[in-house]
Amino acid sequence: MLQEVVATRYVTPLREGGSLPGIVEADDLGTYVMKFTGAGQGRKTLVAEIICGELGRRLGLRVPELVTIELDPVIGLAEPDEEVQELLRASGGLNLGMDYLPGSFGFDPLAYEVGAAEAGRIVWFDALINNVDRSWRNPNLLVWHGDLWLIDHGATMIWHHNWPGAQASAAKPYNASDHVLAPFGPDIAAAAAELAPLVTEELLTEVAADVPDVWLADEPGFASADEVRRAYIAPLLARAATVHERITLDAPTATRPSQAPGWLTDRLPPRRKQAAGDDRAAAVARTGEEGGR
Structure with a gap:
């Protein structure tokens, strides 16, 4: 089971996420990004975070440590934002925490090189x-101490929003054309050969056991929390064996300029520097056109 800690101080909200996660301190002296059961996305988002995050970690991918956090809403009484206050009041009890990585920054494909092997493992996952x-x-994706870290797995396993069609979803293809690592030539075949044999029923059972019973209780159509856990295991187990055969990598749907600052792109290898320059030129041109209208 995941380590359980108790929130001792609500530090600040993170407004980048739609679910309004927040940074909290806990009684183990750790600092965590907390995701709340009272958020609009509901508890299934937290279930997905645990199953996919812990599965990724066991497959050798970098995922910040996950914990469950007991929250007493009273710790946020000093928070002036009414939206945050409402979220805290709705989230008393057990919530999810992800280890806060101080000094990390968001991944930009024009400012950071990723090898084909690592890109392949992440795309396959x-x-x-x-x-x-x-x-x-x-x-x-975050870059921390020069390494890629995977975060935010709440928008995964969409079949758990329609359990009757869950098993059929295991056979659906995956279009990776817009995946952030698609430009790095991900070696999907090598990733499948390495990782697929590791995804066993035993491993998935171990991962699903990390989900607290309270987040699985009263799921329509299921008699117990363990029955829900088995429903998560079956599609993943079936999908692991052949999903690499149904991954497509075509041209992305659109482009956008890099968000990397100039001082960073100036240090890029020539290929990346040219791409960043082309994107910036296009962005400037668009700005000029819009300004002249």
């Missing part, structure tokens, strides 16, 4: 869990 939220629009 995202195909396995059907992650629709690691695109160039929203990478959900």
Whole structure:
């Protein structure tokens, strides 16, 4: 089971996420990004975070440590934002925490090189869990101490929103054309050969056991929390064996300028520097056109 800690101080909200996560301190002296059961996305988002995050870690991918956090809403009484106050009041009890990585920054594909092997492992993993939220629009990757870290797996396993069709979803393809790591030539075949044999029923059972019973209780159509856990295991187990055969990598749907600062892109290898320059020139041209209208 995941370590359980108690929130001792609400530090600040993180307004980048739609669910309004917040930074909290806990009684183990750790600092965490907390995701709340009272957020609009509901508890299934937190279930997905645990199953996919812990599965990724066991497959050798870098995922910040996850914990469950007991929250007493009283710790946020000094927070002036009424929206935050409402969220805290709705989230008393057990919530999810992700280890806060101080000094990390968001991944930019024009400012950071990724090898084909690592790109392949991440793309294959995202195909396995059907992650629709690691695109160039929203990478959900952090760079910390020079390494890539995977975050935010709430928008995965979409089949758990329609359990009758869950098993059929295991056979669906995965379009990785807009994946943030698609430009790095991900070696999907090598990733499948390495990782697929590791995704066993035993491993998935171990991962699903980390989900607290309270987040699985009263799921329509299921008699117990363990029955819900088995429903998560079956599609993932079936999907792992052949999902690499159904991953497509075509041209992305659109482009956008790099968000990397000039001092960083000036140090890029020539290929990346040219790409960044072309994007910046296009952005400037668009700005000029819009200003002249």
